Amino acid sequence: MELLEIKKMSHDFGGLRAVNNYDLTISPGQIRGLIGPNGAGKTTVFNLITGIYTPTEGDVLLDGESIVGLKPHQIASMGLGRTFQNLRLWRHMTVLDHIKMARYSKVNYGLIGAFFGTRKRISEEAKIEDIAYSLLELVGVAHLADQLVVALPYGDQRRVEMARALATEPRILFLDEPTAGMNPEELIQMMGIIRRVHSELGLAIFLIEHRLKVVMELCETIQALVFGEVIAEGTSEEIQNDPRVIEAYLGKERVI
Amino acid sequence: MEARSDNSPGHIRARTRALREHFTQVPLLGWLSGALVAVLLERFLGTPLANLMGLPKVPVLFGCVVVLKSPLLIPGTLAYLILVYVLPVGIIARLSGIVLNRLAVWLFNTSVHLSVIIHLCLLYGILTIWSDVSAYRLLMLKLTLIAVMVTLSLNVINGYMGEFSCSHPGFMALGAYAASIVTLILFVDDKVFGTALLPEFLGPFLFPVALIAGGMVAAVGAIAIAIPSFRTRGDYLAIISLAFMFIVKSMIENLEIVGGPRGLSSQPDFVNFPTLFVWTVASIWIINNFVRSVLGKALNAVRDDEMAADAMTVNTRRTKFVAFLFGAFWAGVAGGLLAHVLRYVNPGTFGIQKLAEVLAMVYFGGLNSVYGSIVGAVGYSLLSEALRPLELFKWIIIPLLLILVMIFRPTGLIAFKEFNVLNLIRPKGKPEAGYKTKLSVADKTS
Numbered sequence: 282m283e284l285l286e287i288k289k290m291s292h293d294f295g296g297l298r299a300v301n302n303y304d305l306t307i308s309p310g311q312i313r314g315l316i317g318p319n320g321a322g323k324t325t326v327f328n329l330i331t332g333i334y335t336p337t338e339g340d341v342l343l344d345g346e347s348i349v350g351l352k353p354h355q356i357a358s359m360g361l362g363r364t365f366q367n368l369r370l371w372r373h374m375t376v377l378d379h380i381k382m383a384r385y386s387k388v389n390y391g392l393i394g395a396f397f398g399t400r401k402r403i404s405e406e407a408k409i410e411d412i413a414y415s416l417l418e419l420v421g422v423a424h425l426a427d428q429l430v431v432a433l434p435y436g437d438q439r440r441v442e443m444a445r446a447l448a449t450e451p452r453i454l455f456l457d458e459p460t461a462g463m464n465p466e467e468l469i470q471m472m473g474i475i476r477r478v479h480s481e482l483g484l485a486i487f488l489i490e491h492r493l494k495v496v497m498e499l500c501e502t503i504q505a506l507v508f509g510e511v512i513a514e515g516t517s518e519e520i521q522n523d524p525r526v527i528e529a530y531l532g533k534e535r536v537i
Numbered sequence: 538m539e540a541r542s543d544n545s546p547g548h549i550r551a552r553t554r555a556l557r558e559h560f561t562q563v564p565l566l567g568w569l570s571g572a573l574v575a576v577l578l579e580r581f582l583g584t585p586l587a588n589l590m591g592l593p594k595v596p597v598l599f600g601c602v603v604v605l606k607s608p609l610l611i612p613g614t615l616a617y618l619i620l621v622y623v624l625p626v627g628i629i630a631r632l633s634g635i636v637l638n639r640l641a642v643w644l645f646n647t648s649v650h651l652s653v654i655i656h657l658c659l660l661y662g663i664l665t666i667w668s669d670v671s672a673y674r675l676l677m678l679k680l681t682l683i684a685v686m687v688t689l690s691l692n693v694i695n696g697y698m699g700e701f702s703c704s705h706p707g708f709m710a711l712g713a714y715a716a717s718i719v720t721l722i723l724f725v726d727d728k729v730f731g732t733a734l735l736p737e738f739l740g741p742f743l744f745p746v747a748l749i750a751g752g753m754v755a756a757v758g759a760i761a762i763a764i765p766s767f768r769t770r771g772d773y774l775a776i777i778s779l780a781f782m783f784i785v786k787s788m789i790e791n792l793e794i795v796g797g798p799r800g801l802s803s804q805p806d807f808v809n810f811p812t813l814f815v816w817t818v819a820s821i822w823i824i825n826n827f828v829r830s831v832l833g834k835a836l837n838a839v840r841d842d843e844m845a846a847d848a849m850t851v852n853t854r855r856t857k858f859v860a861f862l863f864g865a866f867w868a869g870v871a872g873g874l875l876a877h878v879l880r881y882v883n884p885g886t887f888g889i890q891k892l893a894e895v896l897a898m899v900y901f902g903g904l905n906s907v908y909g910s911i912v913g914a915v916g917y918s919l920l921s922e923a924l925r926p927l928e929l930f931k932w933i934i935i936p937l938l939l940i941l942v943m944i945f946r947p948t949g950l951i952a953f954k955e956f957n958v959l960n961l962i963r964p965k966g967k968p969e970a971g972y973k974t975k976l977s978v979a980d981k982t983s
Contacts, residue, residue: 331848353847363848371841373905373953374834381831382838386850388831392859395830396823402830409831449850 282345284309284485285330285361285453290339292329299325300509303339305487307453312479312486314500316493316520318529322509323489324366327455331363332356358386362451364442366458366489370430376441377426380413381406383448416444419481420474436467443474453485454478460495468495475499497521505529563634564641564965569659570633571626576666579621583670590617597671601923641964652962661814668810675810679878681918682817683871688898688914689824689907690867695896696904696952697828698860699840700770704762704778705868705895707785708755710887712869713876714789716751717801720744720877724805729794737805744807748816748873755869756862758785763861767854782892789884800883801876808877816874820867825907825956827863836860837905894921897935901942903949907956913949 287305291298299322307313317323328334330341332353341348348356357363371379388409394402417423420440425433430441439459446454459475460468472495479486490496496503497517505513505526513523520526579586583595590613596603599622600614644652668675687709694702722730724740735743758781765777790798827833835856838846847853876882894917902913920938924931942950 333844333847352852353844354850354852357848358850365845365848369842369845369848371838371845373841374837378834378837382834382846382851383849385831385835385852390830392832395827395832398826406831445849 283307284344286342286345287330288340288342290329290336290341292325292334293337298509300329303509303511305504307485307487309452309485310483312488312500314488314490314496314503315506316490316496316503317506321506323506324457325509326506327363327457327489331361331455354386357449360450360452361455362446362449362453363455364446364457364459366461368438368442370438370442372429372431374430375426376417376422376428376430376433377410377413379430379441379445380416380448381409383445384409384412387450413448416447419447419477420444436463436470439463439471440474443478447478447482451484453487456486456488458489458491460490460492468492472499493521559631559634562638562965563630564638565656565962566641566659567630567634567637568626569656569663570637571629572663573659573666574629575622575625576663578625580666580669583621586620587617590614592617595670597673598677598919598923602926605924605926638964641962645962645964649959653958656962657818661811664814665810676878677918677922679808679810679813681915682813683875683878684898684914684918685911686817686820686871686874687868687895688902688910689820690864690871691895691899692904692906692910693824693828693836693860693864693867695899696906696909697833697840698836698857700766701772701775702762702778702861702864703775703892703896704759704781706887706891707782708758708865708868709872709875709891710785710789710884711758712751712755712872713882713887714795714801715754715869716747716873717804717876717882718795719747719750720805720807721801721803723747725803727803740805740807741812744812748870751873752866752869755872756866759861759865763858766857766861782887786884786887796883798884800881800885802881804877804880804882806877806880808874813874813878816870820870821907821911824867828907829955832856832859897939900949901939903946903952903954906949906952906954908954909949909951912951
């Protein structure tokens with residue numbers, strides 16, 4: 282069975298149709314990409330799947346069950362982890378606290394444990410800390426665990442956000458422009474991390490990107506979204522040579 | 538202090554640096570022992586010493602009041618302060634530093650809990666002996682401890698969760714009245730509430746029940762703020778919470794059964810210093826435990842970016858709900874304690890003046906910090922008592938100080954600092970091999 286299945290999802294902002302009849306299936310372990318020019322509705326697709334918006338029409342099925350109408354935190358704890366296009370980190374919290382926070386729904390000690398510092402809490406928090414350190418090591422920022430995130434360079438902040446998303450134990454990782462604003466060196470490192478995460482944790486990944494190079498190299502199949510509609514779908518080569526995609530990105534060829 | 542041995546300015550500077558370094562090596566145990574000696578000295582030799590310095594009596598609040606009332610006594614007061622407080626604390630801390638550090642290491646390695654208890658006992662002893670000198674001191678100390686509790690509970694909402702809540706006096710009022718009604722019904726022959734249901738000697742044992750009932754009532758009241766907070770925040774929530782405060786106040790004013798604007802009086806005298814000390818320590822312990830857990834840190838996540846918190850599986854509604862109810866509970870408990878310390882409570886106490894005071898303590902001390910709340914509450918209470926002789930000018934100086942704090946430290950004196958008891962009681966100076974390993978283990982489990 283497909284892990285995630287989206288059927289004819291549409292969303293209106295007032296009178297504007299931001300996403301129209303969007304279909305998608307993701308199987309376990311797959312890497313899929315979504316490309317498109319600015320304002321095409323890529324992030325809206327993400328927000329619709331992760332529950333920030335509720336689709337006007339259509340259905341989102343996870344393991345065959347509809348998740349439309351659930352709260353974002355419920356959807357997140359069912360295994361849809363995400364990062365944000367413009368980093369949304371917590372500015373007063375340390376790197377370690379970020380990762381620990383993402384374990385919120387897996388905490389079992391309850392309020393009694395939180396108030397009275399029971400043994401259960403101490404052992405559970407120690408376990409959470411171990412997990413956090415191993416994730417930070419996976420993305421290569423374990424040495425910064427005690428720092429406040431605002432003190433880190435941009436590339437490291439991206440890594441922290443990635444580790445934070447991984448701490449929610451996702452089955453599908455949604456990456457919203459993971460290389461936005463990065464220099465070429467950071468870009469290559471980030472792609473390495475995405476590959477490592479994919480191979481070591483065996484996640485499915487759904488990637489929004491602006492830079493074609495990244496999607497072309499990472500993704501098995503790619504969708505191209507323009508004005509809320511998928512205009513092309515296929516392997517990276519098919520997409521690269523599709524005249525409609527070229528038109529959307531570069532404009533129409535004019536024969537003089 | 539070092540002026541006697543001066544040769545050159547550089548020499549003096551080196552000496553003072555050495556002295557300062559020496560003092561940073563003194564563990565908390567050393568400072569507490571010094572303070573204990575100082576308060577003992579004052580307790581037994583205070584009056585003759587004060588007379589010797591030409592003071593009419595022992596200066597109650599570190600001489601602030603005396604100095605402001607009659608400036609001629611400044612030298613005498615200073616001499617007294619140095620003789621009774623500065624010198625004993627300094628000398629004991631310096632002399633016993635090494636010995637007490639060993640003791641601290643030993644205690645730390647044997648049992649952290651034992652070490653904490655010993656520190657608390659020392660602190661309790663110091664405060665008891667200090668407040669034994671005059672009834673005024675005792676009352677001031679009690680009010681300060683209650684202020685610490687209120688400030689901390691407000692910091693949970695305003696600092697840790699970052700919502701500007703103005704309803705705290707309302708929560709305190711609910712707690713104060715609820716706790717008072719419980720004790721009046723149970724233990725006092727009252728015109729309105731009838732004869733006492735239980736014998737008086739049970740009072741101290743059942744008093745916690747009354748306080749918790751007060752806290753619970755306040756927490757139920759907090760639901761009225763928590764639910765709007767799901768949909769709105771910032772200025773709008775501030776207005777809603779302000780409205781809540783006024784509703785509570787005018788509701789109590791119009792309830793004839795609890796005395797209306799005249800208030801309730803003749804609460805039994807259950808809150809002696811030990812009771813209050815235990816409650817305050819318990820509140821600090823529980824609140825500190827909470828804000829350091831993952832569930833408590835969720836408040837920070839909701840404050841800094843609610844959308845990200847939601848996407849990281851944090852149940853934001855539950856988090857807000859818990860924070861409001863938890864903060865209100867402790868405000869209610871503090872209200873109950875206040876009602877039984879003053880043995881009188883009226884709705885006028887819980888108005889805008891109280892709100893300003895509590896907010897000032899939180900923002901003066903520092904947001905998102907247990908240290909900050911303690912420093913803010915103690916500092917503000919002391920300051921407002923010490924400047925009392927200035928009368929009108931007091932209300933110019935204190936706000937001016939607040940403005941200065943906000944200019945130089947916009948988030949308060951000690952903001953965003955974790956309160957780690959282990960760090961506080963830790964032996965100072967160069968760690969010996971044996972205790973270093975133990976420390977890192979203790980660090981991990983804390």
